[in-house]
Amino acid sequence: MNNIKSLPLVIGLGELLWDCFEDERRPGGAPANVAFQANQLGCQGTVVTRVGQDALGKELLEFLKQQGLSVDHVQIDESFPTGTVTVQYSDANDPQYTIHEHVAWDHLEFNDDLSALMQHSQAVCFGTLAQRETASREAIHQCLAATSEKCLIVYDVNLRQHYYERSWIERSLEAAKMIKLNQDEVAEISKLLGLSTGSLGQFANRIQEDYELEAVCITRGAEGCLIYAEGQEFNIPGSPVEVTDAVGAGDAFTAALISRRLQDWGWEQAAIFANRVGGLVASQAGAMPVLKQEFEQISQKIQNS
Numbered sequence: 184m185n186n187i188k189s190l191p192l193v194i195g196l197g198e199l200l201w202d203c204f205e206d207e208r209r210p211g212g213a214p215a216n217v218a219f220q221a222n223q224l225g226c227q228g229t230v231v232t233r234v235g236q237d238a239l240g241k242e243l244l245e246f247l248k249q250q251g252l253s254v255d256h257v258q259i260d261e262s263f264p265t266g267t268v269t270v271q272y273s274d275a276n277d278p279q280y281t282i283h284e285h286v287a288w289d290h291l292e293f294n295d296d297l298s299a300l301m302q303h304s305q306a307v308c309f310g311t312l313a314q315r316e317t318a319s320r321e322a323i324h325q326c327l328a329a330t331s332e333k334c335l336i337v338y339d340v341n342l343r344q345h346y347y348e349r350s351w352i353e354r355s356l357e358a359a360k361m362i363k364l365n366q367d368e369v370a371e372i373s374k375l376l377g378l379s380t381g382s383l384g385q386f387a388n389r390i391q392e393d394y395e396l397e398a399v400c401i402t403r404g405a406e407g408c409l410i411y412a413e414g415q416e417f418n419i420p421g422s423p424v425e426v427t428d429a430v431g432a433g434d435a436f437t438a439a440l441i442s443r444r445l446q447d448w449g450w451e452q453a454a455i456f457a458n459r460v461g462g463l464v465a466s467q468a469g470a471m472p473v474l475k476q477e478f479e480q481i482s483q484k485i486q487n488s
C-alpha cells in the first residue's frame with residue numbers, strides 16, 4: 184500500500200466511456216486510457232471523469248477497481264447517462280468514432296476534492312473532446328490551474344468529428360507543457376491556426392515556440408513518431424506489429440512517454456519505448472488491454488540495450 188502511494192500520480196482528465204465495437208463493448212475514452220496505461224507502466228494512474236447512475240457506469244467502475252485503479256474521483260451524475268462511442272472500421276489502422284452526446288462526462292464539476300488531487304499530481308493528460316460542453320471545459324481548465332508548477336501538463340489533442348473550436352485548442356495549447364497529436368491533427372491544426380504547411384518538423388518547431396512548449400510529439404502510426412524537444416528533432420521509426428485495432432494506441436504511446444519522462448529517461452529512449460507500447464496496444468483488441476508484464480519486459484530490454 185505504501186509503495187502504491189509513492190508512485191507518481193498521473194491523472195487522466197476527461198472522458199471515460201464504452202467503446203462499442205461490432206462484436207462487443209470495451210472500456211475506453213482517451214484520457215481514461217492514458218490513466219489506465221500509466222497505471223500499468225509504474226505510475227499511479229487515476230481517472231477524473233463522470234459516469235451516469237446506471238449499469239454501464241457501475242460496470243466501468245468495477246472494471247477500474249479490478250484493474251487496481253482508484254475510482255474515488257469518478258463523479259456520478261444523477262441525470263445524464265454513462266458515455267458511449269460507436270467504433271467502426273474500414274481499416275484496422277484507422278478507426279472511426281461516433282461519440283454520443285448529452286452524457287455524464289460532459290458535466291464534470293470542479294470541487295475541493297479535485298483541487299487537492301490536482302495539487303499532488305506529477306502529470307495530467309487532457310484532450311479536446313471533453314471540452315465540447317461548457318461545464319466540463321471549465322472544470323478541466325480549473326483542474327489544470329490547480330496543478331503545481333512542476334506538474335507535467337500534457338494535451339493529447341485527439342480531435343473527434345466536429346467537436347473542436349480554434350479557441351478551445353488555443354486555450355489548451357497555452358495550458359500545456361507537452362502536446363501529442365497525430366499527422367491528421369497536424370494538418371487540421373495548421374489550417375485552424377493559419378500556420379503555413381511545411382514538414383512535420385517545421386510544424387513542431389513553430390508550435391513549440393509559439394506556445395513555449397517543452398515538447399511536441401507527433402505520432403505516425405506504423406511509421407513511429409517525431410518528437411521536438413530541447414531544440415532537437417527525434418525521428419524514431421515504428422516497430423512492425425500485426426494490428427488488431429489501433430484504438431488506444433495513441434493513448435498508450437502518451438502514457439508510456441509520460442511514465443518514462445517522470446523517471447528522467449532521455450527523449451530518444453522514452454520515444455523508442457512509447458513506440459513499442461503503442462504498437463503492442465494496436466496489436467490487441469480495445470484500448471485497455473492488460474499488458475503490465477509485457478511493458479515491463481520491453482522497458483528492461485530498452486534500458487539494457
Ligand SMILES: Nc1ncnc2c1ncn2[C@@H]1O[C@H](COP(=O)(O)OP(=O)(O)O)[C@@H](O)[C@H]1O
Pocket residue numbers: 276364365366401402403404405406407408421422423424426429431432433434436457458459460461462463465
Ligand atoms: N500499425 C502499427 N504498427 C506499429 N506501431 C504502431 C502502429 N499503429 C500505431 N503504432 C504505435 O502507436 C503510436 C500511436 O499511433 P497513432 O495511430 O499514430 O496515434 P493515434 O491513435 O493517436 O491516431 C504510433 O506512433 C506507433 O508508435
Ligand SMILES: O=C(O)C(=O)C[C@H](O)[C@H](O)COP(=O)(O)O
Pocket residue numbers: 198202210211212213214216268280312341343429430431432433434435470
Ligand atoms: O475518447 C475518445 O476520444 C474516443 O474516441 C474513445 C477511444 O477510446 C479513444 O479515443 C482512443 O483513442 P486513440 O488512442 O486516439 O485511438
